[in-house]
Amino acid sequence: MELSNLTIAEAKAKLVAKEISATDLVSDCVKQIEAHDEEVHAFLEVFKDDAFAQARIVDKKRTAGEELPELAGIPIGIKDNLLMAGKRATAGAQILEHHTAAYDATVVKRLKDAGAVLMGRLNMDDAAMGSSTETSHFGPTKNPWDLSRVPGGSSGGPAASTASRCVLGAFGTDTGGSIRQPASLCGVVGMKPTYGRVSRYGMIALSSSLDQIGPFARTVEDAATLLRIIEGRDEMDATSSYLDETTLAEFLKFEDVKGLRIGVPKEYFIDGMEAEVEKRVREVIALLESHGAEISEVSLPRTNVALEAYYIIQPAEASSNLARYDGMRYGLRATGESLADTYKITRGEGFGREVKRSIMTGTFVLSAGYVDAYYKKALAVRQLIREDFDKVLKSVDVILTPTSPTTAWPLGDKMNDPIKMYLADIFTVSVNLAGLPGISIPCGFANGLPVGFQLIGKAFDEATLFRVGHFYQSITEWHKASPWDK
Amino acid sequence: MNKIVVDIDHLADLARLELTDEEKATIAPQLESILAYVGKLAEVDTSEVSPAAYITEAKNVFRADDIKECDPEIRARAVEAFPKKVGSALSVPGIFEERTE
DSSP: OOGGGHHHHHHHHHHTTTSHHHHHHHHHHHHHHHHHHHHHOOOOEEEEHHHHHHHHHHHHHHHHHHOOOTTTEEEEETTTBOOOOTTBOOOOGGGGTTTTTTOOOHHHOOOOOHOEEEEEOOOOOOOOOOSSTOOOOOOOOOTTTTTBBBSSSSSSSHHEEEEESSHHHSEEEEESSHHHHHHHHTTTTEEOTEEEEEEEBBBOSTTTTOEEEEEEEHHHHHHHHHHHHHHHEEEOOTTOOOOOOHHHHHHHSHHHHHHHEEEEEGSSSSTTSHHHHHHHHHHHHHHHTTTTTTEEEEEETHHHHHHHHHHHHHHHHHHGGGGGGGSSSSSSOOOOSSSHHHHHHHHHHHHHHHHHHHHHHHHHHHTTTTTTTIIIHHHHHHHHHHHHHHHHHHHHHHEEEESSOOOOTTTHHHOOHHHHHHHGGGTTTTHHHOOOOEEEEEEETTTTTTEEEEOOSTTTTTTHHHHHHHHHHHOOGGOOOOOGGG | OOOOOOOOHHHHHTTTOOOOOHHHHHHHHHHHHHHHHHHGGSOOOOOOOOOOOOSSOOOOOOOOOOOOOHHHHHHHHHTTTOEEEEEEEEEOOOOSSSSOO
8 A cells, every 4th residue: 555655756766776676566556456446446457467577577677787767667557448469458348348459559568668567457438438437338437536426537447546546657548538537536637648749559549630648647747757758759650749859857847837827718617617626726826826827817719619519520530430340350240141231230239328329420420411510610610729729828828727617426427418428528628629738637625526627738838737737736735635545 | 500300220321330229219319419519510600710620730741661571479469359260361241242253
């Protein structure tokens, strides 16, 4: 328990000083998983033997005095839509229930090269469609702060495992808020990088123009450490970007926020948001202002149509991406009388309800007669949303908002009302549509449940988000709270 | 925007998706309410903007079309994942219903 409570930075320091071994660290994480994960259900599979084997390799090398890479011995969890060669990869979907990944995602390869100990596969909504992790074919994940509530989603497993001290950090994917929203609901840090900062090679795609892979951690410093390992150009993903060399020190070099211009968009404080959530976020703004930040109200006028544009573009791209699950090359294959029947039966059996609804929506908005009124219209609105952000980010350095309008809700509460579920992402989807970086950082509690605030920055300016976030954590203690200390 | 009536069977055909009667009964009204919801976009004036399919400034990338060997382990796992195979070849249903040989 004690060691799994460490941040990555703390664990690294102790490992390097040989105060602890990687085996000790993995052993405490495994104990923590055994104590809590039966209830929380963040893991779909724990790689216990592999994890100990990797830890022993690191320990042996350290004892021999070999130079070790940056994450040597650090226990990390992986969302189950990121491929790990030879391991199952289900994306929370029945159609991939028995699928074994043939190769490593670039992110996974870079983590392995950095010496990380991969602890297991983490739960998620069916094909990453959902905001609560309840649509997983393998059953829901619970929120460690209140086991009767959802952890958010779709990266509920990564968020819950990081919050419950079963791993020191994790990786998830964010298409409309799937990293930031569960991070907020579980009281951890979660970042969606700028579109193109991280290679998507080996990620089971949901919506290719919106998807990004990003880190979960308990501190901003750790999130920055994790992002640095996975980011940068990869020839296997043509949309991945060439980046200037960055160092962690550069990411975190703020000592205060004097003169930093923070924009607060009035459209992000809406009717229907929980009063206590708004209070916590207003407290963050006041605190940063008292440390010299210049706060100004800004306007992102198309916020009120972002969700609508998102729920056209995302299903449209998803319906195309999921066309590959036809039972031919991998996954389940049913047998029908004709080839068309084989496709239909295979897909009918293999996809869950949420996914079917999304495929149908996507098919509709792309179908002849409707594509202009829906899909192309949504792309035009997307352009306007991006222009809104460009304009605001010329006058401020960073935008500060709530991450989610509510705290974690009871399991089952929104399952039969898709639009109610969609509203959980109202503060996060715009960032994906505009391709910008966003980070959620814990800022206290409302009725015992974690609240997060979101920072949104200019494209490829993750550094400013990290600096502000790191400064905030250096003057507050919220990120130290553990669900097991209650 | 007028209320959209969804032809659920036609759409399921287009999507190559078999739905049970119970699923159709649930999904059809949900789809109609989603379409009514996203239909709000019609009110936004987009006459002056060009649609943004991608939001980055990235340009197309070219490389030589060189054939590279596949890692034998990756190849073995990919073959292992085939739902049906003959030796190491993927077996798929025929695509023509009648043959004239």
